[in-house]
Amino acid sequence: MDFRELERDNMGRCRLNSPVPAVCRKEPCVLGVDEAGRGPVLGPMVYAICYCPLSRLADLEALKVADSKTLSESERDRLFAKMEEDGDFVGWALDVLSPNLISTSMLGRVKYNLNSLSHDTAVGLVQHALDQGVKVVQVFVDTVGLPETYQERLQQRFPSIEVTVKAKADALYPVVSAASICAKVARDQAVKNWQFVEKLQDLDTNYGSGYPNDPKTKVWLRKHVEPVFGFPQFVRFSWRTAQSILEKEAESILWWVSQWCCEEGGGLGLSPAWEGCPPGRWSLSPLLTHREDLPTGDQEGLGRITSYFNESPRNCPHLPHRYFQERGLESATTL
Structure with a gap:
């Protein structure tokens, strides 16, 4: 696995895949989906697919693939290497989701929980295989959330494919076991080779x-x-x-704000619920933001109360509402 792209930028996501075996573009194929690293507080989550022709499923089973959680690291590495050697009929693809991507998704203004992120990633990998020409006719998935709801969603997205979503699918279906091995090997490598940009x-x-x-x-x-x-x-x-x-363990952060910077879309990008607030001190702890009223006068940065009414909005840069900033939207100057 080549993790150079992830090592260059581990803020987002990275997709890796094997070459598509020629036989997988000609014959009906079965595809398995599984993940590794859903629960840890450290490192990425990796989603993987593994696929092979239905006619070669017995050959995949002969490798004695199993749920990656029941295998040692050396056993997983050996089985993955064997699948690589059998690249004439086995293919795989990965989506590596960084910790930053996971957390910003979950804490964004528009909430995007881990289940939704997982479902969308699985859908994206199945579509990726189809886009590469793999003739997928069956998909087996290890469930996230309620299997019935997940299966219905996948079946609606891929109506021409027979979809099965089960709990513990990585222990029931060899093609899902193979996907779980790919995901776990990839996550282990990503964690071992993680590039700390913080220069700790x-x-x-x-x-x-x-x-x-x-x-x-x-x-x-x-x-x-x-x-x-x-x-x-x-x-x-x-x-x-x-x-x-x-x-x-972390410190609170204090800063000064004025009415102009509290406007919707103002320089600090603060909530419009704060419009019209008088000058004061805002205290930001890691998880809680609150306002503390201060007496005017000799406090640094506040000065006299009359100075508040003399402020000009031109002194505070006006940025677009954060709805547009979060989505990278800009006003069109020409049509």
């Missing part, structure tokens, strides 16, 4: 399992939280474990 000093790579209830993981989080800037991008800061540490 005394970086400890003993993360533990990365799961929130792992004592080693909690120790690592406390060691590498920065009081002002929070966690490195390796951390899913939307996880409750990370938020709790921020509440205890």
Whole structure:
């Protein structure tokens, strides 16, 4: 697996795939979908598909693939290498979702929860296989959420494909087991080779399992939280474990605002609910924003109360409403 794209930019997502075997473009194929790293507070989540012709499914089963959670790391690596050797009939593709992408999706103004992100990623990978010419006729998926709801959604999206969504599908269907191995091998490599852009000093790579209830993981989080800037991008800061540490370890942030900067779409991009607020101090903790009224006069940055009425809106840059900023929308100057 070539992770150079992820190493160059681990803020978003990265898609990797094997060459498509020629036979998979000619014969009906079965495809499995699974993920690795859904629960950890550290590192990316990886979704994977694996596919092969129905006529070669017995050959895939002969590799003795199994649920990746029941295999050791060396066993997973060996089986993945074997699938690579059998590239004349087995293909795979991955979508690596960074911690930053996961957390910003979950905490955005328009909420995008982990289940929705997972469903959309799975749909995208199945569509990716179809776009590459794979003749997919059956899809087996390890469920996220209610299997009936998930299956109905996939079946509506791909009406010409027979879709089966089951709990523990990675232990029931070899093609899903193969996908789970691909996903787990990819996540392990991504975690081991993670590029910390923060240039951390005394970086400890003993993360533990990365799961929130792992004592080693909690120790690592406390060691590498920065009081002002929070966690490195390796951390899913939307996880409750990370938020709790921020509440205890991080500093509050104070800044001065005026009425002009509180306007909708104003320089600070603050909520329109704050319109018309008098000058004051706003305190931002990692999870809570609140206002503290201060007496005017000798407080630094406030000055006299009359200065408030003399402020000009030209002194505060006017930015578009954050609805447009979040979506990268700009006014059209020409049609």
